[in-house]
Amino acid sequence: MGEDRHGQTAIVFTSARTADDEEGYSRAARAMEALAAEQPGFRGMESARGADGIGITVSYWANEESAVAWRAHADHRAIREQGRERWYDWYRVTVARVERGYSWTGG
Template identity: 55%
Template sequence: MSSSRFAKTPQPPYYAVIFTSQRTATENDAYGNMAEQMEALAQQQPGFLGAESTRGADGLGITVAYWETEAHIAAWKANADHLAAQRAGAERWYEHYEVRVAKVERAYGKR
């Protein structure tokens, strides 16, 4: 599974929140539903620029969400629905995870 979602290509500088996770062996529809809800909710948040996500057959996944400012990231982290999803992930769906925040100074590629 792999996806990339941008309304338009952002111009640096901006911020990337990199979420790397290892799913538990238990697969269920609740995880997929929650992930879809969080994606839709993130898209409605001020400062959200887009996201890219992939997950391997072994359950290792990486999602990178792009934001205009650190304040926008903090507001998303504090969102009540997102907090509930974070708790559920830690308790039920992830063996382990890491979150990293980086400032993107340069970006280039081929489209």
């Protein structure tokens, strides 16, 4: 928390999960997070999912080029297809450039 993300590209992935194949989904999600972390330009990821199955994952990239390269990665593309077939009812992707941000930590 607290990292300055000014100028980074944020990919906001909002989705609704199916009730199918929780184990397969969890395994794929962990693999994609690990793979993303190895990619040039990866700057971090934050994710949350509610009991209703709606989730939001934000991945941060150094720039648009590194975000596009991640989208085109063969393993990511293959998992994306599996997601469409069995893990998601729907999803939406929003791409944004971070202009400013702040954080607070209570104590």
